[in-house]
Amino acid sequence: MASRKQVAEKAGVSVATVSYVLNDKPGVSDAVREKVRSAIDELGYKPSYAARALKTKKTNCLSVFVNYIGDPFEAGLLNTMEHRARELGYFIYFHTYQQEEEEDFRHYFAGRIDGLLLLGQSLKEETLRSLAAEGIPVISVMEPVRAEGLTAYIDIDWEAAMAAGISHLKTQGHRNIGFMANGGQEHPHERRTQAFLAVMKREGLPVNEGTLLYGEGRLEQAQEAMLRYIKDGMPGGHSAFMTASDLMAAGMLAACREARVPVPGKLAIVGCEDIMMTLHTTPAITVLHYPRPEIAALAVERMVGHLNGKPAASTRLESSLIVRDSSRLL
Amino acid sequence: MASRKQVAEKAGVSVATVSYVLNDKPGVSDAVREKVRSAIDELGYKPSYAARALKTKKTNCLSVFVNYIGDPFEAGLLNTMEHRARELGYFIYFHTYQQEEEEDFRHYFAGRIDGLLLLGQSLKEETLRSLAAEGIPVISVMEPVRAEGLTAYIDIDWEAAMAAGISHLKTQGHRNIGFMANGGQEHPHERRTQAFLAVMKREGLPVNEGTLLYGEGRLEQAQEAMLRYIKDGMPGGHSAFMTASDLMAAGMLAACREARVPVPGKLAIVGCEDIMMTLHTTPAITVLHYPRPEIAALAVERMVGHLNGKPAASTRLESSLIVRDSSRLL
DNA sequence: TTGTATGCGTTATCAA
DNA sequence: TTGATAACGCATACAA
Numbered sequence: 200m201a202s203r204k205q206v207a208e209k210a211g212v213s214v215a216t217v218s219y220v221l222n223d224k225p226g227v228s229d230a231v232r233e234k235v236r237s238a239i240d241e242l243g244y245k246p247s248y249a250a251r252a253l254k255t256k257k258t259n260c261l262s263v264f265v266n267y268i269g270d271p272f273e274a275g276l277l278n279t280m281e282h283r284a285r286e287l288g289y290f291i292y293f294h295t296y297q298q299e300e301e302e303d304f305r306h307y308f309a310g311r312i313d314g315l316l317l318l319g320q321s322l323k324e325e326t327l328r329s330l331a332a333e334g335i336p337v338i339s340v341m342e343p344v345r346a347e348g349l350t351a352y353i354d355i356d357w358e359a360a361m362a363a364g365i366s367h368l369k370t371q372g373h374r375n376i377g378f379m380a381n382g383g384q385e386h387p388h389e390r391r392t393q394a395f396l397a398v399m400k401r402e403g404l405p406v407n408e409g410t411l412l413y414g415e416g417r418l419e420q421a422q423e424a425m426l427r428y429i430k431d432g433m434p435g436g437h438s439a440f441m442t443a444s445d446l447m448a449a450g451m452l453a454a455c456r457e458a459r460v461p462v463p464g465k466l467a468i469v470g471c472e473d474i475m476m477t478l479h480t481t482p483a484i485t486v487l488h489y490p491r492p493e494i495a496a497l498a499v500e501r502m503v504g505h506l507n508g509k510p511a512a513s514t515r516l517e518s519s520l521i522v523r524d525s526s527r528l529l
Numbered sequence: 530m531a532s533r534k535q536v537a538e539k540a541g542v543s544v545a546t547v548s549y550v551l552n553d554k555p556g557v558s559d560a561v562r563e564k565v566r567s568a569i570d571e572l573g574y575k576p577s578y579a580a581r582a583l584k585t586k587k588t589n590c591l592s593v594f595v596n597y598i599g600d601p602f603e604a605g606l607l608n609t610m611e612h613r614a615r616e617l618g619y620f621i622y623f624h625t626y627q628q629e630e631e632e633d634f635r636h637y638f639a640g641r642i643d644g645l646l647l648l649g650q651s652l653k654e655e656t657l658r659s660l661a662a663e664g665i666p667v668i669s670v671m672e673p674v675r676a677e678g679l680t681a682y683i684d685i686d687w688e689a690a691m692a693a694g695i696s697h698l699k700t701q702g703h704r705n706i707g708f709m710a711n712g713g714q715e716h717p718h719e720r721r722t723q724a725f726l727a728v729m730k731r732e733g734l735p736v737n738e739g740t741l742l743y744g745e746g747r748l749e750q751a752q753e754a755m756l757r758y759i760k761d762g763m764p765g766g767h768s769a770f771m772t773a774s775d776l777m778a779a780g781m782l783a784a785c786r787e788a789r790v791p792v793p794g795k796l797a798i799v800g801c802e803d804i805m806m807t808l809h810t811t812p813a814i815t816v817l818h819y820p821r822p823e824i825a826a827l828a829v830e831r832m833v834g835h836l837n838g839k840p841a842a843s844t845r846l847e848s849s850l851i852v853r854d855s856s857r858l859l
Numbered sequence: 860t861t862g863t864a865t866g867c868g869t870t871a872t873c874a875a
Numbered sequence: 876t877t878g879a880t881a882a883c884g885c886a887t888a889c890a891a
Contacts, residue, residue, distance in 0.1 A: 200639060200663055202868055213878045218870065226876060243662050247640035250868035252579035253883050260641075268623070269604025277598045281625055290637060292622030293598070295611055298783065307620060309530060310577035310884085311590075332573050333530055419809045457811060479749045481787060532884060543862045548886060556860060583867050640868085831883035 201242035210238035217268040221246060252310065261289050261502060262308065263316040264296035266387060267416070271474045272444060272491070273318055276340055279495035280316065287503045289313075294319050298385070309333045314502045316353075319387025321345045336505050340498040342513075344389045351511040353498045355518040357394035360487040361441070363520040364469045365398050367485070368439045370527050373467060374404055377437035379424070379447045381416045388416065388443040391471060396439055409435035421450030422457075429458040439467035439526065444476045448484050452525065467526040480526030490516055533724040540568035551576060582640065591619050591832060592638065593646040594626035596717060597746070601804045602774060602821070606670055609825035610646065617754055617833045619643075626650050628715070639663045644832045647682075649681045649717025651675045666835050670828040672843075681841040683828045685848040687724035690817040691771070693850040694799045695728050697815070698769045701858050703797060704734055707767035709754070709777045711746040713818045718746065718773040721801060725771055739765035744777040751780030752787075769797035769856065775804045778814050782855065797856040812854030822844055 207214045212231060219227045220235045238244075252258045261284055262520045265273055277293060294304075296318075305326055308315065315330065319341035322330075327348030331339055339352040346352055368376055376399065378394040392411070412428055412435075414421030421442075428434070442448040448470035455462045462468055462482060470477050470486040476491040477484035494516060505511040537544045542561060549557045550565045557565075562623045568574075583587045591614055595603055607623060614621040617720055622642075624634075628650075635656055638645065645660060649671035652660075657678030669682040680696050698706055702837075704809055706729065710722040722741070729736045742758055744751030751772070758764075772778040778800035792798055792812060800816040807814035824846060835841040 204868080214869085215871085215878060215880090217876090219877085222870085228876060231877080243659070245636055245639040245663060247583070249582035249640035250577055250883090251640075251870080253577070253583050253867090253885085254869045254871085256883080258579065262622075268598060268607045269601040271599040274597070274599025278625065285630075285633075292592075292624065294622065295608065303615075304577055309575035310579035310581075312619070329573070333575060419805060422809060453809075460821070466633075475749060477845070479752065479783075499866055534884080544885080545863080545887080546861060549861085552886080556861060561861080577884055580867090581886080583869085583883090584885045584887090586867080 200247070201244040203244070203246070206235065206238045206242055206244050209242060210234045215277040234347045237473050258311060258313050259289050260312045261291045261314050261316060261499070262312045263291060263293045264295060264318060264320055266318055266320070268293070268295060270416075271446065271476060272472045272489075275474065275491040276318065276495040279492045280340075280499050283496045283499040284503075287499065289499075289503065291499075301326055303327045308335055313506055314338065316340065316498060316502060317349075319343055319390075321385040321387075322348070324348060333425065336502065336504045336511075338498055338505070338511060340494050341387055342390055342515075343387070344385055350505055351501055353494050353501065353514050353516070354390075355489055355494070356515040357390050358398060360471065360520075361391070361394045361398045362402075363423055363518075364441055364471070364485075364487055365395075365404070366404060367520055367522060368441075368467060368469065368526065369402070369404075371439075371467060371526060373439040375408055375435070375437050375439075376404060377412060377435050377440045379412045379414045379421060379440060379442040379451060381414055381443045381447065391443045404524045412440070414442070414444075414450060416444055416447065418446045418450040418453070421447035422454045425451045425454035426458060429454060429460055437466070437467070441469045442471060445470035445472040445477050445484065445486060448486075448525075449476055449480055452480055452484065453484075463524065463526050467528075469526050473521060477523070480525075485523045485526040488519045488521050490518065530577070531574040532575070533574070535576050536565065536568045536572055539572060540564045541574045548575060583844065584801055587836075588641060588643050589619050590642045591621045591644050591646060591829070593621060593623045594628060594648060594650055595623050596650070598623070598625060600746075601776065601806060602802045602819075603820055605821040606825040609822045610670075610829050613826045613829040614833075617829065618844065619829075619833065626809065629747050631656055635659045638665055640672060644668065646670065646828060646832060647673065647679075649673055649720075651715040652678075654678060666832065666841075667779055668832045668835070668841060669827055670824050671717055672720055672845075673717070674715055680835060681831055681843045683831065683844050683846070684720075685819060685824070685826050686845040687720050688728060690801070690848040690850075691721070691724045691728045692732075693848075694771055694815075694817055695725075695732060695734070697702070697850055698771075698797060698799065699732070699734075700855065701769075701797060701856060703769040705765070705767050705769075706734060707740055707742060707765050707770045708742045709742045709751060709772040709781060711773045721773045729756035742770070744772070744774075744780060746774055746777065748776045748780040748783070751777035752784045755781045756788060759790055761785060767796070769799070771799045772801060774815065775800040775802040775807050775816060778816075778855075779806055779810055782810055782812075782814065793854065793856050793858055797858075803851060807853070810855075813857035815853045816848045816851050818851050820848065
């Protein structure tokens with residue numbers, strides 16, 4: 200790789216001048232600018248990001264912790280994040296996050312990225328502290344269960360969203376509503392489960408141990424869990440189910456079809472993300488709409504803003520209920 | 530961030546000594562090593578990767594071009610790649626690749642990564658040249674349609690795989706076999722389509738314009754394409770279909786169920802990747818097994834080997850046919 | 860076994 | 876409008 204010095208020599212100028220034209224500084228004569236440009240082209244010169252990062256202490260890189268690369272909900276967020284980041288001049292990468300590996304990650308970022316974006320993960324306090332010490336801000340799309348050390352998060356108002364779903368189901372005559380949850384206390388989906396339970400209680404609807412079913416966030420596992428539940432004679436006696444993710448709603452639906460449980464006749468199903476798939480199942484699945492493009496873009500913008508000195512605030516956007524056939528009796 | 534100099538001062542040694550213990554060089558007394566270690570801990574010192582990269586001209590980072598983050602087939606590859614890379618001491622990132630953005634990417638890598646991994650994309654010759662000039666090797670899991678400038682690729686032998694599938698279908702009495710293809714000449718799936726056509730010809734089975742159907746690689750689009758084909762009265766007269774991806778096979782199956790076309794009774798379906806989903810559809814889908822963990826790990830190993838001076842060779846692994854209900858008449 | 864000194868490719872300050 | 880030159884944090888050849 201050609202370096203700046205070689206460019207300077209070839210163009211017959213100093214390295215400083217090369218820098219000026221590369222960074223579009225004013226005060227360089229057109230003639231010199233041209234000379235430098237052509238020297239750059241001829242040598243195929245590219246600036247070294249490593250050197251630049253060392254000097255400026257900015258990498259123009261952002262990282263994102265992804266829970267599972269194949270998840271369509273996350274994919275929708277990531278696409279927008281990637282494009283928005285690129286528009287704002289940032290290079291963005293994705294890594295799979297697994298709790299067991301959190302400590303390994305602590306030493307990975309110094310001098311590699313300017314900021315870390317989360318998809319709802321609850322990082323350990325020590326990780327957050329360590330990141331803060333390195334000057335790496337953390338912003339989350341989706342509110343983590345613990346959010347203390349965080350710079351900001353962007354999410355929807357899950358209680359309002361669940362309330363809309365539950366109220367819709369009530370209108371359809373349901374009272375005994377179950378929920379397919381996912382993961383433990385620190386899981387990104389836990390907020391959804393807690394919101395559901397809070398609203399149920401507030402509405403005076405029955406909540407007990409049988410209310411929660413556990414899928415594993417993936418379609419197939421949810422399908423199996425539901426199949427087992429059906430084979431056990433649906434001990435909860437639910438007439439409707441909400442879920443912590445659309446993929447699990449789709450798995451539920453697949454289980455119902457397999458076990459010949461009519462949806463919505465015998466069981467209504469409501470998902471909560473509005474991934475494209477929910478529109479294409481039979482019946483199409485009623486969902487709480489999660490405005491992924493808006494939220495993903497906002498998270499990136501807040502991060503970039505924060506890196507440029509603008510304080511970043513947490514925000515809860517509104518979601519909306521989209522009623523489809525999986526919960527419509529009439 | 531504390532720097533190496535501060536660590537040296539605190540420990541009462543020189544910066545060189547700090548370097549020695551950080552890089553586990555021999556020839557440092559245990560007493561000094563201990564002193565340095567505790568100074569590091571107290572200051573919370575982390576080495577700057579930017580500075581290290583500048584000096585060593587190695588970033589210990591690898592990039593992967595992903596076609597679509599939500600794709601379950603690619604997700605399976607990425608998981609293994611990420612873990613294998615981490616085991617080998619490399620930090621790995623994923624980026625979405627879109628052909629339109631290829632030129633933008635050309636200037637992104639110098640001084641940021643040591644190598645680029647592809648998932649079957651056919652990069653433009655100029656991109657490959659530019660990468661080569663920067664000393665960035667390119668290895669692909671899945672053989673690209675154009676593979677000239679590539680360091681190596683790892684893939685299965687698609688002709689052998691397709692031959693196994695076609696021969697299985699022949700055994701079941703099929704002759705008029707269609708194929709759901711995806712994308713154009715440069716698409717990662719094009720090799721699969723070409724292999725299918727080659728084997729069909731070799732076997733003396735009918736190939737004409739009607740043989741190919743086009744999904745868009747995604748389940749929903751394949752479903753819609755198939756639905757249209759069925760509504761048109763299945764003009765190709767096929768009794769079986771193979772596909773360029775499992776997701777499209779699943780979409781086909783969904784369309785058949787929707788349109789009440791019995792599978793495998795009226796139409797046999799064979800996928801080609803063996804993603805988990807194919808095991809959970811009804812009926813389960815016959816597939817050509819793509820050994821994703823092996824291939825993904827091998828690609829990373831070849832890359833790391835190459836970076837350490839071992840020449841990397843291209844390899845075609847064997848695949849196997851897994852017969853399930855979607856193609857079994859008996 | 861440890862320290863000194865140099866350079867990696869930038870950016871930025873200060874002179875010219 | 877341009878040019879010297881000093882950092883940035885690290886690795887390493889060489890000296891001690």
